[in-house]
Amino acid sequence: MFRTSLLAGLLALSAATPVLAQTMAPSIDQPVTITFYNYNLATAGLGAEATQKLINEFMAANPNVTVTGIGYSSADSSRIQADLAAGQPIDLVQTVFSDLDFSVHNFGAQALEDIAPAEEITAHLAGMHPNGTKLGVLDGKTYGLAYTFSTPVLFYNVDLFREAGLDPDAPPATWEELKAAALAIEEKTDAEGFSAGITGPSAVDWLFQGIVRSNNGEVISRDRKTLKFAEPEAVEAVKMLRDLNDAGVYEVYEGLGAVDAMSSGSLGMYLQTSALQSGLVKGAEGNFELRSAAMPRFGDKPTRPNNSGSALTIHTTDPLKQRAAWELMKFLTSDHGYTVITSEIGYLPLRPAIVTDPNYLADWVAEHPLVAPNLEQLDRLEPWDPMPGPNYRQIVKTMMDAVEMSIFGGADVEATLADAQANAQALMP
Amino acid sequence: MTTEALRAPRIATRPLRRISEKSGLDTAAGHVLMVLLSIFCLFPVYWMLASSLRPANAMFETSLVPTSMSLDNYTQAIDAIPIARMLINTLVFSVLSTVFQLLTGIIAAFAFARWKFRFDKLVYTAIALTWLVPFQVVMIPNYLLIAQMGLLDSVAALILPNLAAALAILLLAQAMRGFPREVIEAARMDGARNWRILWEVLVPNLRGTIASLAILIFISSWNEYFWPLLLSRTAENSVIQIGIQMFMTAEGNQWGPLMAASTLASLPVLLIYIVLQRQVVQSFMKSGIR
Numbered sequence: 001m002f003r004t005s006l007l008a009g010l011l012a013l014s015a016a017t018p019v020l021a022q023t024m025a026p027s028i029d030q031p032v033t034i035t036f037y038n039y040n041l042a043t044a045g046l047g048a049e050a051t052q053k054l055i056n057e058f059m060a061a062n063p064n065v066t067v068t069g070i071g072y073s074s075a076d077s078s079r080i081q082a083d084l085a086a087g088q089p090i091d092l093v094q095t096v097f098s099d100l101d102f103s104v105h106n107f108g109a110q111a112l113e114d115i116a117p118a119e120e121i122t123a124h125l126a127g128m129h130p131n132g133t134k135l136g137v138l139d140g141k142t143y144g145l146a147y148t149f150s151t152p153v154l155f156y157n158v159d160l161f162r163e164a165g166l167d168p169d170a171p172p173a174t175w176e177e178l179k180a181a182a183l184a185i186e187e188k189t190d191a192e193g194f195s196a197g198i199t200g201p202s203a204v205d206w207l208f209q210g211i212v213r214s215n216n217g218e219v220i221s222r223d224r225k226t227l228k229f230a231e232p233e234a235v236e237a238v239k240m241l242r243d244l245n246d247a248g249v250y251e252v253y254e255g256l257g258a259v260d261a262m263s264s265g266s267l268g269m270y271l272q273t274s275a276l277q278s279g280l281v282k283g284a285e286g287n288f289e290l291r292s293a294a295m296p297r298f299g300d301k302p303t304r305p306n307n308s309g310s311a312l313t314i315h316t317t318d319p320l321k322q323r324a325a326w327e328l329m330k331f332l333t334s335d336h337g338y339t340v341i342t343s344e345i346g347y348l349p350l351r352p353a354i355v356t357d358p359n360y361l362a363d364w365v366a367e368h369p370l371v372a373p374n375l376e377q378l379d380r381l382e383p384w385d386p387m388p389g390p391n392y393r394q395i396v397k398t399m400m401d402a403v404e405m406s407i408f409g410g411a412d413v414e415a416t417l418a419d420a421q422a423n424a425q426a427l428m429p
Numbered sequence: 430m431t432t433e434a435l436r437a438p439r440i441a442t443r444p445l446r447r448i449s450e451k452s453g454l455d456t457a458a459g460h461v462l463m464v465l466l467s468i469f470c471l472f473p474v475y476w477m478l479a480s481s482l483r484p485a486n487a488m489f490e491t492s493l494v495p496t497s498m499s500l501d502n503y504t505q506a507i508d509a510i511p512i513a514r515m516l517i518n519t520l521v522f523s524v525l526s527t528v529f530q531l532l533t534g535i536i537a538a539f540a541f542a543r544w545k546f547r548f549d550k551l552v553y554t555a556i557a558l559t560w561l562v563p564f565q566v567v568m569i570p571n572y573l574l575i576a577q578m579g580l581l582d583s584v585a586a587l588i589l590p591n592l593a594a595a596l597a598i599l600l601l602a603q604a605m606r607g608f609p610r611e612v613i614e615a616a617r618m619d620g621a622r623n624w625r626i627l628w629e630v631l632v633p634n635l636r637g638t639i640a641s642l643a644i645l646i647f648i649s650s651w652n653e654y655f656w657p658l659l660l661s662r663t664a665e666n667s668v669i670q671i672g673i674q675m676f677m678t679a680e681g682n683q684w685g686p687l688m689a690a691s692t693l694a695s696l697p698v699l700l701i702y703i704v705l706q707r708q709v710v711q712s713f714m715k716s717g718i719r
Contacts, residue, residue: 039679042675043675043676043677043678043679044506044509044510044664044672044675044676044678044683044686045509045675045676045678045680045683045686046680047678047679047680048509048675049509070662071662071663071664073658074679078569078659079659081569082569082572082573082659083576085569085572085573086572086573086576086577086581087576088576088581202679256681256682259681259682260489260682260684263488263489263681264488264489265489266489275679275680276680276681278680279680279681279682279683280681282485282486283485283486283488283489284486285485285486286486287486345680346680
């Protein structure tokens with residue numbers, strides 16, 4: 001009886017106590033070690049080097065903080081799941097935007113509004129592009145700060161454009177123009193006309209979401225409760241891609257073959273994340289001129305591109321570690337942080353002012369004109385909506401399998417998408 | 430009959446085939462076929478080597494011989510990942526996995542082949558069934574155990590779940606059961622006890638099977654990917670297969686350094702194969718890859 005009363009009392013007390021906001025320590029007054037799960041660190045090359053450089057700079061400026069960088073595969077997050085099960089500390093994570101909902105509900109990602117002082121959040125977000133700050137917002141709270149992200153751009157081979165009699169100074173601005181340009185390349189050169197990273201094993205649905213939105217559709221409702229990828233606007237967008245395939249100008253490659261095709265000069269146009277820029281530039285060097293343009297639009301409808309990439313999410317509940325993670329998060333998304341991320345990895349700067357600031361990116365942007373369409377699209381950027389619930393990956397797969405069958409498999413577009421939508425809706429929470 | 434007599438080389442008793450009976454045309458056709466098959470098998474290795482020497486902007490050239498060659502990709506690969514450390518880790522992991530799996534396999538197989546004990550068939554069947562369970566299924570439980578032991582991100586933790594393997598026990602038990610019982614009885618009459626029979630009679634006579642098994646274990650350990658991927662948290666404590674994969678990034682694949690790292694990674698296995706080529710071929714012919 002006493003035990004029952006005690007339990008009831010504790011429950012009543014916990015219910016009466018409001019959730020404590022701004023839980024983090026006010027400062028770092030003692031040594032603390034935090035883990036930083038980062039998928040760039042699991043790679044060799046520019047992403048890992050730049051990330052480690054930023055971590056080292058942060059530790060030098062904050063001698064009380066030790067940051068242990070842990071590389072993980074963003075493809076399955078199995079390391080994070082395994083480490084959670086094993087009781088390993090997970091403090092700060094580079095989270096792919098499509099995993100954000102799962103990360104909040106299963107990996108304990110904390111809303112910044114719940115742990116950080118409001119004035120500090122406001123001060124840090126000042127100067128950031130408003131379209132960028134909303135990328136990590138879920139159900140009204142900021143769980144992630146956009147970290148390494150980009151938009152879809154149309155890379156094109158200027159030499160092939162000239163060979164096909166096209167004007168490289170006027171790249172396709174609409175899908176109709178793209179089709180005409182691709183047909184010309186197919187007819188007048190030995191190269192393939194067009195490809196895109198919309199489908200494929202590593203594509204997820206980020207590019208598809210942007211294409212459907214650009215036709216004024218949605219793949220999921222604003223409240224993220226109802227799937228909408230079989231509605232007329234989405235069907236029309238898929239039919240447009242199917243038409244490109246039926247016309248013989250939409251080349252489908254195995255895996256990342258399209259990247260290699262573009263690098264080797266055997267593909268005229270490639271719609272993909274701007275993050276591929278540095279790799280494509282290396283392949284083109286001395287072989288052909290590579291340029292980029294904004295994502296094509298449907299008729300006169302303005303495009304509504306969304307982002308690929310990742311946000312930073314704080315997972316620790318320890319006040320001191322939260323403070324350390326927040327300080328690292330602020331450093332990585334500062335003027336200097338975005339300068340390194342943009343110039344050394346190839347992602348977008350979320351702080352527009354640094355683009356023209358000679359102390360930061362002005363010189364680099366002048367030397368790298370390919371980044372211009374990417375920057376221009378920031379003004380129309382919309383979030384990559386994460387699918388909700390524990391079946392979120394199966395929902396994406398069901399949708400994208402149907403899209404792939406509709407574009408390349410000869411399936412009836414309306415029926416295939418409707419069938420997939422019904423199946424995927426049953427997987428929603 | 431002494432154990433020394435058993436170690437004496439066997440004299441081939443089968444008659445030699447008369448090669449001269451074959452027509453010259455057959456021999457020439459056979460050679461042409463073999464040469465073509467050799468080219469077919471070696472071409473990917475050659476292409477890997479050639480690609481590792483091509484600069485980034487010539488990576489997709491289709492010429493057989495690179496038009497321009499440099500060792501930049503090797504420099505990049507060595508700078509980007511601790512390749513020597515990873516190769517040493519892989520070697521330690523592969524050698525120790527092979528040694529322990531052979532050791533536990535030989536002892537367990539001897540028990541199954543030599544004695545009948547209560548539930549022996551049940552235990553044997555249970556071991557056989559574990560072979561059917563993919564490693565991915567037990568990967569997370571193993572990971573939790575390793576974490577509790579405080580061994581995360583260590584080469585020792587890579588080896589621990591690979592100390593024993595069903596394949597080794599099954600293959601060796603089968604080979605030991607097929608070994609002539611009379612020979613074992615003769616050794617026993619000469620005063621040899623079980624330990625001596627195992628190491629001085631059975632093992633020397635099963636060296637073909639053991640060699641082929643060792644090669645299989647070594648190569649599969651060398652190519653192990655999933656377990657190190659989950660377990661290793663730093664490149665310094667990881668293996669070369671993870672190092673190679675690190676060149677495949679969200680920002681595109683770095684084919685040049687990837688091919689350079691792959692070339693360096695395949696050298697040790699290639700060297701082992703060249704040194705042990707005769708033993709490998711003989712053992713595979715003798716026991717097959719059962």
